[in-house]
Amino acid sequence: MKGLSKDRLWSIAVLTPSIILIAVFVYGFIARSVYVSMTDWGNDPAQALALNPIIRFTGFANYQDLFTGFLQGRFRQELVSTIFFTLFFILGCLGLGLGLALILDRNPRGEGLWRTIFLFPMSLSFIVTGTIWRWMLQPQGGLNQAPTLFGAPPSTFAWLSSTDAIWKFDWNKLPLLTASVVGLVLVVMAVRAARSGDRTRTLVAGACAALLFLWALLIGPNIKMLPAPELHGFNFALIGIIIAAVWQMSGYTMALYLAGLRGIPEELREAAKVDGANDIGMYQHVIFPLLAPITLSAMIVLGHISLKIFDLVYAMAGPDNINTSVPALNMYLTSFRQNQFALGAAIGTILLILVAFVIVPYLSSQFRTEEGHA
Amino acid sequence: MKKALLLAAALAVTTSASAAGKLEIFSWWSGDEGPALEALIKLYKQKYPAVTVDNATVSGGAGTNAKAVLKTRMLGGTPPDSFQAHAGQELIGTWVVAGRMEDLSSLFKSEGWDKVFPKDLVKLISQGGKPWSVPVNVHRSNVMWYNPAKLKAWGVTAPKTWPEFLKTCSTLKAKGVAAPLVVGENWTQQHLWESVMIGTLGSANWENLWAGKLKFTDPKVVGAFTTFGKVMDCANKDASGLSWQQASDRIIDGTSAFNVMGDWAAGYFTTTKKLAPNTGFGWAPAPGTTKTFVMLADSFGLPKGAKDRAEAINWLKVLGSKAGQDAFNPLKGSIAARTDSDLSKYNTYSKSAAADWKSNKIVGSMVHGAVAPESFTSAFGAIIDQFVASKNSAAAAAAAQQLAVRAGISK
Numbered sequence: 001m002k003g004l005s006k007d008r009l010w011s012i013a014v015l016t017p018s019i020i021l022i023a024v025f026v027y028g029f030i031a032r033s034v035y036v037s038m039t040d041w042g043n044d045p046a047q048a049l050a051l052n053p054i055i056r057f058t059g060f061a062n063y064q065d066l067f068t069g070f071l072q073g074r075f076r077q078e079l080v081s082t083i084f085f086t087l088f089f090i091l092g093c094l095g096l097g098l099g100l101a102l103i104l105d106r107n108p109r110g111e112g113l114w115r116t117i118f119l120f121p122m123s124l125s126f127i128v129t130g131t132i133w134r135w136m137l138q139p140q141g142g143l144n145q146a147p148t149l150f151g152a153p154p155s156t157f158a159w160l161s162s163t164d165a166i167w168k169f170d171w172n173k174l175p176l177l178t179a180s181v182v183g184l185v186l187v188v189m190a191v192r193a194a195r196s197g198d199r200t201r202t203l204v205a206g207a208c209a210a211l212l213f214l215w216a217l218l219i220g221p222n223i224k225m226l227p228a229p230e231l232h233g234f235n236f237a238l239i240g241i242i243i244a245a246v247w248q249m250s251g252y253t254m255a256l257y258l259a260g261l262r263g264i265p266e267e268l269r270e271a272a273k274v275d276g277a278n279d280i281g282m283y284q285h286v287i288f289p290l291l292a293p294i295t296l297s298a299m300i301v302l303g304h305i306s307l308k309i310f311d312l313v314y315a316m317a318g319p320d321n322i323n324t325s326v327p328a329l330n331m332y333l334t335s336f337r338q339n340q341f342a343l344g345a346a347i348g349t350i351l352l353i354l355v356a357f358v359i360v361p362y363l364s365s366q367f368r369t370e371e372g373h374a
Numbered sequence: 375m376k377k378a379l380l381l382a383a384a385l386a387v388t389t390s391a392s393a394a395g396k397l398e399i400f401s402w403w404s405g406d407e408g409p410a411l412e413a414l415i416k417l418y419k420q421k422y423p424a425v426t427v428d429n430a431t432v433s434g435g436a437g438t439n440a441k442a443v444l445k446t447r448m449l450g451g452t453p454p455d456s457f458q459a460h461a462g463q464e465l466i467g468t469w470v471v472a473g474r475m476e477d478l479s480s481l482f483k484s485e486g487w488d489k490v491f492p493k494d495l496v497k498l499i500s501q502g503g504k505p506w507s508v509p510v511n512v513h514r515s516n517v518m519w520y521n522p523a524k525l526k527a528w529g530v531t532a533p534k535t536w537p538e539f540l541k542t543c544s545t546l547k548a549k550g551v552a553a554p555l556v557v558g559e560n561w562t563q564q565h566l567w568e569s570v571m572i573g574t575l576g577s578a579n580w581e582n583l584w585a586g587k588l589k590f591t592d593p594k595v596v597g598a599f600t601t602f603g604k605v606m607d608c609a610n611k612d613a614s615g616l617s618w619q620q621a622s623d624r625i626i627d628g629t630s631a632f633n634v635m636g637d638w639a640a641g642y643f644t645t646t647k648k649l650a651p652n653t654g655f656g657w658a659p660a661p662g663t664t665k666t667f668v669m670l671a672d673s674f675g676l677p678k679g680a681k682d683r684a685e686a687i688n689w690l691k692v693l694g695s696k697a698g699q700d701a702f703n704p705l706k707g708s709i710a711a712r713t714d715s716d717l718s719k720y721n722t723y724s725k726s727a728a729a730d731w732k733s734n735k736i737v738g739s740m741v742h743g744a745v746a747p748e749s750f751t752s753a754f755g756a757i758i759d760q761f762v763a764s765k766n767s768a769a770a771a772a773a774a775q776q777l778a779v780r781a782g783i784s785k
Contacts, residue, residue, distance in 0.1 A: 045749055045782055049448065049472040071776055074756040139612040161615035163763050228769070237614075319438075320560035321614045322759040336442050338749040339468065 030352065037062055037345035048339040055342075062346035068225045075347065076171055078327045080232040082354075084167075085242060085326070086306040092246035093302050094295060097253025102283075104254070105261045115258070119251040126248065130315025133244035134160070137316075159240035160317050160324065168233030175223050179216035183209045235323045241316055248312075249305070253298045260294040261287065296362070303358040307351065327351055395425035397685040399674075400447075400454035402440035404433035406641075410705035414510075417701050418692045425685050430454060441748075448474060453677035455686040460743030461509045461673035463584075466501045467747020467781070469675070476676045477504035481687065487694050490712045494736035498744055499673065507673035508694045511708035514637045514727050515739040516569045516660040516668040522653060524628045532632075532658040536573050536601055539632075539661045543608040546631055553610035556630035558621035560614060560755045564741040566634045567602050567758060573662025574598040577737045584738070584745040586784040590775035599767035606762055613762075619646075625655070634660050636670070636742070640723040641707035651722040659730075667734040670742035671711060750781040 041055045042048040066072050100118055104111055121129065136142035137159035144155040169177065186209035193201035264287060272282045310328035317324040319333060327347055335344025397418075403411040408431070415427050432440035437458065444457055448469070459465040469475050482488055482505050488496060491509065499505050520532055528549055533539040546554040557563050572580045575588075575598055582588035588595065610616075610630065622639050624630040626647060633639070643655040659666070674693055680686050692698045699710035704719045709728045717725055738744025741751060754777060761770035778784040 043780070045467055045747055046471040048749075049445070049468060049474065051473065071753065071756075071773055071780070073760060137615075139615050158612045158615065161612045163611075163614075317614070318559055320755045320759075322756050323614070323763075333752055336445065337438075337752040339445075340749065 033345045033352075034349050036342055037349045039342045041342040042335075042338075042340040042344075043342065045339065048341065058342075062343050063350075065343070066346055066350070070227070073230055074322045074325065075327065075330055076230065077232050077235075077322060078325050078330055081235065081238055081324070082307060082326055084234040085238055085245075085309070086303060088242045089245050089249075089306045090299055090302045092242065093250045093253045094298060096246060096250040097255075097298070098257050098291075100250065100254040101257035101261055104258055115255075118254050121248045122251045124248065126245075126309070126312040127315045129244055129248045130312045133240065133247070134316045137240045158237070160237050160321075162236035163323055165231075165233035165235040165323075168231040171230040171232055172223075172225050174225065176216050176220040179212045179220055183212040183216065186212065237317065237321070237323045241313060241324055244316060245306070245309070245312055249302060253302070256294050256298050257291060260291045264290055300358060300362045304355045307354050307358065395422065395685050396428065396682050397425050397689055398428040398430050398455045398682070399689065400430045400432070400440070400444060400457035402432055402434055402437035402458060404431045407706055410702050413701045413705055414692065414698055417698055418689060421692065422685070422688055425688075448677065451679070453679055455680045455682045456674045456676060456689050458672055458674055459507065461495075461507055461671035462498045462738050462744035463747045464743025464751075465507050465673065465675055466499075467749065469677070470501055470506050471782075474678050475506050476678055477506060478508065478676065478690070479504045481508075481690060481694075485691060485694055490696075490714055492713060492731070492736055495669065495671070495711060498669075498736075498738045499671075507675040508690045509671040509673040509711040510693050510699065511703050511706055512669050512671050512711045512731060513708050513742075514667055514730070515565060515670055515742060516572065516663045516666065517635065517637050517639070518569075518658050518660045519622065519625055519633045519635060519639055519643075520631060520656050520658075521625050521628060522656040525631065525656070528631065530631070532656070533661050534664065536570060536605065536661045540604055540608070542631075543605075547608070551629075551631060553608065553629070554631045555605065555608040555610075556616075556621045556624040556633045557606070557609045557613045558616035558618050560759060561741055562616075562618050562621060562635065563606075563613065563758050563762065564751075564755060565636070566605070568668065568740050569634050569660035569663060570602040570605055571595075571598050572666060572668060572737065573660055574601050577663075577666045577735050580737055584740075584783060586778070589784060590771045590778060596767045596771045599761065599770050603761070603765045603767060606765075637723065637727055638707060640721075644721065644723070645707075657723065665734050667730050667736045668739050669731075669736055670739040670744050746783065747781055750777055750783060753777055 038057060038059055038061075039055045040058045040061070041053060047053040047055070066075050104114060104118075108114065138144070139156075139158060139161065140154075143159065144157060146155070148154050186205045190202050190205035190209060193205060268286060268290075269282065272286045277285065308328055309326055310332065313324055313326050313329055319325075319329055328351060331344050331347040331351065334340045334347060399411075399415070401411060411429070411431070415429060419425070419427060432443050434440060437460075440458070444454070447453060453474075459469070465475070482496075487505075487508075495509065495512075496505060499507050499509060518532060525531065528546060528551070530542050530545060533542045543554045555566075557566055571583075575583070575594060579588055579594065583590070583595070610624070613621075618635055618639070619642055621633055622635065622642055625633050626643075626649070640651070640655075640657070643649045644651065647654070649655050660668075674690060676683070676686055676690065694712075696710075696712060696714060696716075699712050700716050700719055703710045703715070704721075704724075707724070709715070709720065709724050709731055713732050715728065717728055720728060740746045740754075743751060746754075754774065757770055757773045757777065760773075761767075764770075775784065
């Protein structure tokens, strides 16, 4: 019994409770939610809250309803909004955070104070941030009054209540759009593989891209998901929420970048200077490449925050504003106000899959590097 | 050891309390409405001094938080002894159809409530011929508020029908009023929709709509949607950023001429804004709804499996009594559901509403849960939002019809 030393027994004994708890309360409940999402629980109001509800298994009917159902246009707009929100939120936080970190890295006077000021918003909850920014973005107040300080007429931009949108596309074209985007990524992969001389990879990626494009051109346009065109786009009312979210989280990316910048050994900078690099060159060829892993981890953290965002939107625009709504909000309303538990579980499952898209590749890459070190 | 003793002591205290009688009242009446609830509890305690009353209030507008807590408790098998719900389908469509409420027919008979509550009201709180809740107060949803001095300055009067409203709207627009009508966030738009529907279709058709006898896709309803679209063209563009109070403020400051809102606005105007009725603010039934009282009510029901059933029934008796309703309503700013209430206790607006309550045709409000279950009302908001953006009446009507089928209203 060499494998069961006292230490080992101890560690097993200590870990077992948490393993069991996680198995039940995380994975068990995920499995339960996925199961519920494939039933009709709540579609019949009389059964939703009954003592012993009759629940039937309906397969993917709820998912089909969400993506192609006549009544679920709100959910589709939310998916589109989430994608735009995530994109601008991450770009905003990374850009602003990096900018602030670069400024602070030059050791300005009162650096500690500035660092605290920029990091402070992160200590607030999204509800507080949302309430503050809701005041600031009122139609007749806050930000819209700012131009009057310089004698200009007040702005009339409807920060949170605009119903205008840009970059609209028809939901029926979604298969076509998705195929084109994935195809383009595959083409890029093929070109890269060809450059590094990996022949099989080039061929596989190229063939997949060609197949996708063929499908997109020949079959894609004939798929009709909805009876009528349904336009979804980037709504202007989201801009206000993105600003608030960036305000809250850019301090966090600043802290990450600052730590990264401070972690770059002075010798490297000196060596670059000796080799004749000017400031721009040094940032471009020495510092930014070293910050790449930090950008990745910041993107992961920000990405899953933005996909799950709920409280900020609830506080800023209210639960019933479809122009600014997000899937998490819809899940809450569907499950706990409309008592449509199965449909709510389906939205939750879709959110889980979206977050998994962000987290799993990161986890697996982390895992791989750890194995490599060991 | 010490802990165990403490625990035993705590248990002893609770058991002794339950021996003397206990009652848990679950509501969302906090803040402004708190004193009104306190008045009711005081009345209850005078009658049943031995009972310990546990006021379990969960704050949050229109009960959004309270309803979520209630669901958890009901599903968890620990229902409160009596809980607040909007009278009508909000309670019936959620809890009665699930078989979790007790019917109150015998209570209505023994207390003689069938005679003092208007027939239309009893119909709204009944399902299968049995009443399910005791209405405590009544609010009117179809009121159009205006600023009398401003209307005089503009030279217009409160319109009586929706076509007349549209004419007044273009007159006002010509005079430079950018938004003659003010609306706020989504639910206030649903609130307006309901007044436009009743004003255009008439109260009988409105009742048919919720009885499933008139389809949303009927040309009449589609036409009413079109009217609603035209009415919305008179409204402000920054609606979704405004609360109903902020929308009401625009009537006072003269940015807009009209606002359709429930009669809690009267309380806001008199108490918060210190305005006198008839001079500081004026009101009329929403266009096309003269002689119709669109009502919503807060009510209490009796869940199956309530721990202190006898005390809860006594509580319901207090709620439905003349003394209970007269203690509660002047403080809450609503009127009594009973037709025999003491009008001297009420303010000018409430007196006029109470007079209408006795004489008008009573129908239920959709957005405040009287005629449609939560599953309909909550999802209907998205249809209104889409309609306001697209102004496509046929599509909105078709979507509403699908929703009605899903919610079990129509087939």
